[in-house]
Amino acid sequence: MNRVKSLATACVLLIGGVGGAQAESLRIATEGAYPPFNYVDSNNELHGFDVDIAKALCAKMQVECTLVAQDWDGIIPALMANKFDAVVASMVVTEERQKKISFTDRYYRTRLAVAVPKDSSLADTRPATLEGKLVGAQSSSTQSIYAEDVYGAAGAEVKLYPTQDDANSDLANGRLDAVVNDKFPLLDWLAKSGRDCCKLLGDIQGSDDEVAIAVRQDDQALxxxxxxxxxxxxxxxxxxxxxxxxFEFDIY
Structure with a gap:
């Protein structure tokens, strides 16, 4: 989902009581630009739901973990190139991704939603409603696939961005008619920096997906x-x- 430029720093979690066959270290990647799931604070430290889940899993497995930030567009290639061992970054399970990598069981569910400027006259999220509109989404994401395959096919112009923050910024500054994103981070943005400019148009029905941890296909033991x-x-x-x-509600 949203992404920072490459960070030189890493957040290291040291877990005590490591022993025997589980004494290995693990490197876990997240994006660092997808609040509230993963983001970087003013001290260049990683935080968020994904980060806390990763730390809890490392503690439960009694392993030493290093958490690193990785740009979204390169996160699957970097996993396949052994730059880290797993990805905990709100990655939706798709058939296309499963051709390259493997996924754990889900750790939450998500669905897509659309945000528009507060003065927008758009009535709903149906493809026909967005015909002729400029719609933004993050590249290499499930929301970009939906935007291109559904809204683009219905006559919308789709513009893709390196991060969702970039798309949100263009929406806030009047350069887009709508953005497509996962609902939870979109609500988080609207409640904070986007509250004065924009509003939720609605959920995209039938877009529910499972989010899981990614590992290499040959790493089934992990x-x-x-x-x-x-x-x-x-x-x-x-x-x-x-x-x-x-969250004030269950996302599992």
Whole structure:
């Protein structure tokens, strides 16, 4: 989903009690530009729901983890090139991605939504409604695929951006008629920096997707360990504690 330029710094999580076959270190990538799921603060440190989930999983697996920020467009190629071991970055599971990488069980569900300027006369998110409009989305994302395949096919002009922040900025400055994004980060933006300029037009019905952790296809042992850790943090209440820091509703 949204992305920072390459960061030289990494956020390191050291977990005590590591031993035996689990003494290896893991590098976990996130994007760092997709609040509230992952973002970088003024001290260049990573925060967000994805980051907290990654830390909880590392603690449960009793491994030493390094969290690194990676631009979204290059995050799958970098995983496949062994630059890190897993991606916890609100990545939606798609058939196309599964041709290259593997996914764990989901750790939340999401759906697409559309935001428009406050003075917009658009009535709904149907493709015909956006015919002839300029619609923004983040490149290499499920929202960009939807924007091009559905809105573009219905006659909208689609403009793609390196990050969702770039698309949101153009919407706020009157250079777009609408943006497509996952609903939760879109609501977060509208509640904060986008509250004075823009509004939610509505959800895109039928766009519900599962979000999971990505690993290399030949790393099924790590995938199964992550699945067990996900089940464990769901069972012991850790997952819900993390959810409650960011949302007032269940996103699982």
């Amino acid at each position: 995938r199964e360990r992550l699945n067990q850790a996900l089940a464990d943090i769901r069972a012991d209440g850790t997952y819900q504690q993390i959810v409650s820091r960011y």
